[in-house]
């Protein structure tokens with residue numbers, strides 16, 4: 001099986017080119033590919049498949065991003081994955097630099113990219129769903145529930161995010177989050193400038209989460225309380241352990257911009273999976 005390895009702010013992926021949808025990708029195979037000791041190692045898998053070979057045929061995009069978490073579970077959307085997916089398509093000559101849509105389980109997402117460099121994704125409008133909480137290492141964290149197509153709980157903290165112990169999964173109420181949740185911890189470090197760490201559903205602590213960075217920018221913007229229905233417009237810088245991304249809220253939608261890097265090509269050994 002051919003693969004490419006890539007990352008977006010160190011949120012890393014095994015990319016599996018499967019244009020005709022011929023791969024039978026089981027949860028077990030995904031978990032083995034993502035295993036950092038016995039496999040290739042990644043936070044998730046991006047299967048690259050033509051929409052016409054999937055149930056998303058007719059969605060209005062040529063390519064479907066089939067994203068899976070490291071534990072083999074399926075997620076609706078992955079923001080860093082979308083950037084890396086788009087960079088792979090251009091690098092492989094399967095798409096031209098420019099602006100076009102990719103299909104995801106959360107709907108179409110428009111990507112903008114040149115022949116090299118950063119990739120921007122229209123992430124859609126963040127959906128603020130009220131408050132929620134999670135607990136970790138004996139402490140309870142209050143946050144804002146945000147849907148970016150996938151579920152998030154964005155928790156503001158007082159101290160540096162580096163001080164948090166994210167070695168274990170945060171606890172949350174499964175009645176509030178029946179599909180699980182990605183939990184972000186963020187703190188303001190300047191004007192529209194946040195630092196963030198995340199514990200991702202299905203992948204554990206990762207060094208970046210694109211949907212999570214938009215969720216924390218939306219949560220922080222909502223606290224600015226203009227009383228209007230839409231979030232205050234503005235550009236946010238979000239620092240994550242793996243680097244820096246920019247989130248733009250424009251009242252209609254949100255954009256995530258940041259690096260997307262391909263680092264290796266390879267082939268799994270016959271019979272290994």
Ligand SMILES: N[C@@H](CCC[C@H](N)C(=O)O)C(=O)O
Pocket residue numbers: 011044069074075076077078079080081150151182200201202203206208209210211212
């Ligand atoms: N790292 C991703 C999010 C991946 C999916 C998430 N773990 C979930 O289960 O919803 C991103 O960059 O958005």
